[in-house]
Amino acid sequence: MADSVLSAHGLGKTFQVGKRHVVALADIDLSLRRGECLAVVGESGSGKSTLANLILGVHTPTTGEIHLDNAALPAERQLTHRKRIQLVQQNPLSALNPKRSVRASLRLALDIHGIGTPQSRHDRVNSLLSDVGLDPALADRRPAALSGGQRQRVAIARALAPQADVIVLDEPTSALDVLVQARVLALLNTLRAQHTLSYLFITHDLAVVRNVADRVAVFENGRLVELQTTSDLFSCPKADCTQRLLAAVPVVSPSELALRDALSKRNDHDEP
Amino acid sequence: MKRIVAILLLNPLSLLGLVLVSAVVCGAVFADWIAPFPEHRGAVVDFSNFNQPPNWPYIMGTDLVGRDIFSRILYAYRISLLLGVVVLVIAVPIGVISGLAAGYLKGWPSFVIMRITDVFLSIPPLVLAMSMMGLLEPTLINGMLAVTAMWWPWYTRLVYNVTRAEKQEGYVLAAETLGASTPHILFREILPNCLPPILTKMTLDFGFVILIASSLSFLGLGVQPPTPDLGSMVADGAKYLPDSWWLTVFPGLAILVAVFGFNLIGDALRDILGAES
Amino acid sequence: MSAPTLAIDNLDLSFKGLLSRTQVLHGVTLTVEPGERVALVGESGSGKSVLARLVLGLLQDQRGVEVSGRIDFAGTELDQLSRTARRALRGRDMSMIFQDPTSSLNPMFTIGNQFHEVLQRRKPNLGSDQAHDTARSWLDRVAIPDTDRVLASYPFQLSGGMNQRVMIAMALANNPSLLLADEPGTALDVTVQAQTLELMRKLAEDVGTAVLFISHNLGVVREFADRVYVIHRGHIVESGQTADVFGNPGHPYTRALLAAIPRITGEGIPDLPEQIDLSHPPVHHNTGSADHG
Numbered sequence: 001m002a003d004s005v006l007s008a009h010g011l012g013k014t015f016q017v018g019k020r021h022v023v024a025l026a027d028i029d030l031s032l033r034r035g036e037c038l039a040v041v042g043e044s045g046s047g048k049s050t051l052a053n054l055i056l057g058v059h060t061p062t063t064g065e066i067h068l069d070n071a072a073l074p075a076e077r078q079l080t081h082r083k084r085i086q087l088v089q090q091n092p093l094s095a096l097n098p099k100r101s102v103r104a105s106l107r108l109a110l111d112i113h114g115i116g117t118p119q120s121r122h123d124r125v126n127s128l129l130s131d132v133g134l135d136p137a138l139a140d141r142r143p144a145a146l147s148g149g150q151r152q153r154v155a156i157a158r159a160l161a162p163q164a165d166v167i168v169l170d171e172p173t174s175a176l177d178v179l180v181q182a183r184v185l186a187l188l189n190t191l192r193a194q195h196t197l198s199y200l201f202i203t204h205d206l207a208v209v210r211n212v213a214d215r216v217a218v219f220e221n222g223r224l225v226e227l228q229t230t231s232d233l234f235s236c237p238k239a240d241c242t243q244r245l246l247a248a249v250p251v252v253s254p255s256e257l258a259l260r261d262a263l264s265k266r267n268d269h270d271e272p
Numbered sequence: 273m274k275r276i277v278a279i280l281l282l283n284p285l286s287l288l289g290l291v292l293v294s295a296v297v298c299g300a301v302f303a304d305w306i307a308p309f310p311e312h313r314g315a316v317v318d319f320s321n322f323n324q325p326p327n328w329p330y331i332m333g334t335d336l337v338g339r340d341i342f343s344r345i346l347y348a349y350r351i352s353l354l355l356g357v358v359v360l361v362i363a364v365p366i367g368v369i370s371g372l373a374a375g376y377l378k379g380w381p382s383f384v385i386m387r388i389t390d391v392f393l394s395i396p397p398l399v400l401a402m403s404m405m406g407l408l409e410p411t412l413i414n415g416m417l418a419v420t421a422m423w424w425p426w427y428t429r430l431v432y433n434v435t436r437a438e439k440q441e442g443y444v445l446a447a448e449t450l451g452a453s454t455p456h457i458l459f460r461e462i463l464p465n466c467l468p469p470i471l472t473k474m475t476l477d478f479g480f481v482i483l484i485a486s487s488l489s490f491l492g493l494g495v496q497p498p499t500p501d502l503g504s505m506v507a508d509g510a511k512y513l514p515d516s517w518w519l520t521v522f523p524g525l526a527i528l529v530a531v532f533g534f535n536l537i538g539d540a541l542r543d544i545l546g547a548e549s
Numbered sequence: 550m551s552a553p554t555l556a557i558d559n560l561d562l563s564f565k566g567l568l569s570r571t572q573v574l575h576g577v578t579l580t581v582e583p584g585e586r587v588a589l590v591g592e593s594g595s596g597k598s599v600l601a602r603l604v605l606g607l608l609q610d611q612r613g614v615e616v617s618g619r620i621d622f623a624g625t626e627l628d629q630l631s632r633t634a635r636r637a638l639r640g641r642d643m644s645m646i647f648q649d650p651t652s653s654l655n656p657m658f659t660i661g662n663q664f665h666e667v668l669q670r671r672k673p674n675l676g677s678d679q680a681h682d683t684a685r686s687w688l689d690r691v692a693i694p695d696t697d698r699v700l701a702s703y704p705f706q707l708s709g710g711m712n713q714r715v716m717i718a719m720a721l722a723n724n725p726s727l728l729l730a731d732e733p734g735t736a737l738d739v740t741v742q743a744q745t746l747e748l749m750r751k752l753a754e755d756v757g758t759a760v761l762f763i764s765h766n767l768g769v770v771r772e773f774a775d776r777v778y779v780i781h782r783g784h785i786v787e788s789g790q791t792a793d794v795f796g797n798p799g800h801p802y803t804r805a806l807l808a809a810i811p812r813i814t815g816e817g818i819p820d821l822p823e824q825i826d827l828s829h830p831p832v833h834h835n836t837g838s839a840d841h842g
Contacts, residue, residue, distance in 0.1 A: 091447065095445075095446050097443040097447075100464070105443075112452055178806060179805060182808075206813060209814060245739065249813055250769045250771065253812065254812050256814050278567040
């Protein structure tokens with residue numbers, strides 16, 4: 001707990017749909033350590049997206065608090081809070097405004113948070129693009145003129161621009177082709193080390209989790225059902241939900257097949 | 273740019289629209305030079321040439337007091353276009369701003385804006401304009417006011433719907449998590465994405481404003497004599513059908529040409545803006 | 550030996566734009582034998598989805614589309630068929646499952662209604678009682694509980710996984726000889742996706758339907774297909790029995806695709822070569838496609 005950069009304490013969210021109350025998230029205690037990649041996995045409706053929205057301040061929690069550096073975040077976020085917690089979304093095409101150039105999208109992040117002098121921001125945009133492995137010459141293009149991988153790199157650069165230290169990655173590679181996914185994951189790993197970033201990596205793909213995350217939090221029906229280090233989870237998965245997710249991972253090599261079978265035999269039952 | 277030219281050239285209807293609209297606009301702008309009898313725009317009487325069928329130099333004939341109909345149509349276009357520009361210049365910004373706000377904001381501001389809009393939309397447009405004109409003096413300015421009052425809610429609706437859809441897009445969430453201000457999100461992020469449907473509707477509406485204004489003056493509620501107006505020309509001539517057919521047919525055709533032209537251009541614009549994104 | 554269910558020979562496809570012409574498929578040759586499960590794997594923009602649309606005959610009549618080469622369906626060249634004959638094939642002898650099950654069902658009609666319509670493509674005079682019974686037995690086969698309620702529901706009242714099962718049932722209900730599945734279930738949860746794929750595989754086997762399975766994920770394909778084609782920018786770069794392609798991938802592109810899949814054994818993020826040698830000639834693993842089960 002000592003070096004936790006972001007933590008949830010008794011966090012819960014209830015939505016009102018008509019006259020019904022729907023509990024999207026209940027009583028979550030979780031902390032993200034500095035420099036860590038914490039994977040949040042679950043099926044749809046498990047509450048993982050709600051968790052992201054609460055952390056980003058898109059929704060306000062019904063119960064509990066979120067602490068940044070051990071200080072509770074207020075309901076109305078200040079720019080200084082927003083600056084530190086950034087987001088990379090699943091669909092990079094939608095995440096970038098189709099009518100604005102890459103430069104305009106990145107400039108916005110710098111302008112809002114007053115990073116550098118107005119004169120230096122032009123160069124700063126270029127260096128951000130180089131950081132994510134893009135040619136600065138692409139800066140004046142619109143998103144439609146970029147490939148899926150390039151767009152996602154721009155979205156990552158935008159998250160880095162305000163000098164954030166917590167980045168919520170919401171399924172950042174599930175809309176990408178496998179080759180592009182591998183390159184984007186490698187980039188995310190490099191950036192995390194370079195800038196001491198902490199990732200909250202939301203995904204449903206346990207194979208990705210295995211290779212990028214330090215710890216894994218498994219959500220089901222708005223509750224945290226399992227929290228383990230990645231290596232423990234892959235040697236002894238506990239929750240049913242984890243088992244189901246494991247069984248759904250497509251495997252390509254015999255050794256993987258053996259591992260998947262071994263893990264699922266440990267606790268054998270099927271969903272009707 | 274090359275794409276735009278290609279779309280226009282490959283589609284004969286777009287090209288026709290362009291030709292018609294250019295002809296109308298040129299005719300209106302350069303009426304002083306093109307019109308054979310520029311002075312006939314006003315209260316001129318020439319009983320030696322009254323009610324003439326098309327002949328030289330009166331290519332569309334003359335009206336009951338001997339004025340050249342072709343010249344009067346050109347000047348009537350001038351007023352119609354001016355009306356269209358003024359109405360859209362006032363109605364579109366009101367509609368766009370209220371639509372953006374209602375679409376993006378939640379709770380009572382959105383509710384209030386949209387209910388006011390609904391009230392305006394539920395009154396038949398011509399009835400609304402007619403009652404306003406009945407209340408006010410039937411002058412050009414009031415005509416514009418009346419048409420504007422019935423026009424803006426359509427833009428509010430349009431922009432509201434587009435904004436509601438755009439709000440779901442990831443780039444709006446991205447701007448919010450960056451901490452961008454609400455005006456920035458509305459005008460710099462969402463508005464550019466609403467422009468294609470707005471521009472298309474504006475072009476189509478140009479034709480419809482001309483049509484509505486003509487309807488009003490046809491009913492005697494629009495521009496007053498001796499200022500030439502397509503609607504009142506049709507109305508005045510209708511009494512003398514079918515013998516003096518040119519009194520009605522040519523102003524009627526003039527309305528048709530303008531409305532048709534703007535509609536074709538509107539369709540072409542939709543293709544061009546759609547293809548661009 | 551009977552004719553292959555689907556034989557595509559040297560298929561070229563170009564889209565003619567206003568000012569330019571883009572070739573999307575370059576001499577694609579592909580066969581699907583009766584009852585066989587074949588996967589076509591490629592990244593976005595590889596042309597894999599347009600190929601499915603060509604087979605269904607949905608693209609040929611569009612403006613700016615230029616096709617050459619031939620597509621034979623059960624021994625008949627598709628181009629020789631009239632438009633009506635081609636339309637009659639769809640949904641009866643050839644059916645399709647799309648990415649998003651909920652949006653491919655009509656929201657205005659109940660599942661029962663839509664099922665009835667599907668069944669009428671094979672038996673035009675089928676009454677609604679018979680249709681209801683047939684539909685119910687099909688929903689049982691795709692493990693849908695409470696079939697009467699589901700048949701009376703509208704698609705939006707059901708979950709995505711449920712709709713996916715309904716789609717599979719509808720697609721197979723007329724015992725088609727070919728099922729085209731374009732990334733089925735990518736819009737769904739992984740766990741649901743895995744279950745429905747397994748279901749589709751089993752049912753296709755029971756009915757004896759050949760499947761052309763289109764996917765971007767080699768990993769998914771491995772457990773599903775008898776044979777695999779790998780497509781890159783409209784060129785088939787590798788083909789062969791699934792075991793051969795996975796055990797001994799010959800083309801650098803296939804190798805990269807395989808290497809890029811994250812492993813649950815935790816080998817880390819793969820180091821992909823910056824440049825993949827695409828000039829490498831296509832690799833066709835030499836196995837007769839007729840000697841499958």
